[in-house]
Amino acid sequence: MSASEILWIILTTALGVQLIFALWNATCLPKIRSFSADRLLHQDTLVSVLIPARNERLHIEGCLESVLASNTTGYRMEVLVLNDRSEDETAALVQEIANRDARVRLLDGVEPPPGWMGKSYACHQLVQEAKGEWFMFVDADVRLEPEAIRQTVAAGCEMGRGLVTGFPYQVAKTWMEKLVVPMMVFTIISHLPIFMIRRSSSPLFVAATGAFLLIHRSSYEASGGHAAIQGDLVDDMSLAKAVKRAGHPVMLADVHELVSTRMYQNGTEVWNGYKKNMYEGTGRRDVLLLGTLVMYTLMYLVPPLGLLFGLLSGSSAAIMYGLIGTLLGMGVKRVADQTGGQPWWLACLQSVSMACVIGIGMASWRAGRSGKGYVWKGRRYS
Known part of the structure; x- marks a missing residue:
């Protein structure tokens, strides 16, 4: 077994665990x-x-x-x-x-x-x-x-x-709204153990x-x-x-x-709103935000890119693992979207949604680190 196949197995296993966690976590939301x-x-x-x-x-x-x-x-x-x-x-x-x-x-x-x-x-x-x-x-x-x-x-x-x-329930009309706004629930369902919000006194387990x-x-x-x-x-x-x-x-x-x-109301507001919150939401911790974005890239962008590479190159391993990983990623997104009342077909655009989130996250990090700050509703925040 080649090193690339081992990496693919690790990646698809991680996605499978993520899907199981999301399915269980959604049942914990009262x-x-x-x-x-x-x-x-x-x-x-x-x-x-x-x-x-x-x-x-x-x-x-x-x-x-x-x-x-x-x-x-x-x-x-x-x-x-x-x-x-x-x-x-x-x-x-x-x-x-x-x-x-x-x-x-x-x-x-x-x-x-x-x-x-x-x-x-x-x-x-x-x-x-x-x-x-x-x-x-x-x-x-x-x-x-x-x-x-x-x-x-x-x-x-x-x-x-x-x-x-x-x-x-997030009403989304423009494409940027549809792709990005439901990702709030995705973040909660994918990462935060919901049952710990009430059971634990730790402020680490909180969402609001x-x-x-x-x-x-x-x-x-x-x-x-x-x-x-x-x-x-x-x-x-x-x-x-x-x-x-x-x-x-x-x-x-x-x-x-x-x-x-x-x-x-439009794509610009989506970009600026999320840009304002993402870096601040991690407590301005570079490692946490950038590490999350790297993880998202590996888990949700690499599989569809691997599938595309496999189709173009004829690599059966890339096609198989890329397809499995892509479907598992869509499954996680579907669990989150169902929890938030969003339509089923948004899960098919999971990789596009994730690419947008990663782009906004990088912009949020740069704005926060550079001191340029953020603009929202006519106010500038540094």
């Missing part, structure tokens, strides 16, 4: 619908829905309408929207809705103090005005089904305190998205809130880690049937 909301029927819980909004003219009305249509049986709801110094009609649109529904209140945001990230300070300002026992952070581009908040609060009540979050995040007031205060992570670019992950360090539980749940979002 569905938000599985939590009984009956326990809320005899409570008078106040939930503060907190929405930071900066230049969200396209999204804010739809977001508020979906929030206000929520089933509030068993709890009360207040909705606070912070106009984060928008330059469009965001404030006027919110005020129109507030004039019709007393549950909605518009707040005017101010310039962040030195050292604060913009969104973190917006969330901090919202909390200062919130009266609820639970804080439900919702991004303006999110849409909720009527049971979304109620079921999530039920999950929080089962824990008693802590943080509950989940990745919304600020787009849809519920946190108990006591847990927010114990963690230090956004004030404790004011300079962190990836604020949602930092907040979840701070909650764990404070000894409070964190739950990642499957919410895609009740929560949806279109995070980005």
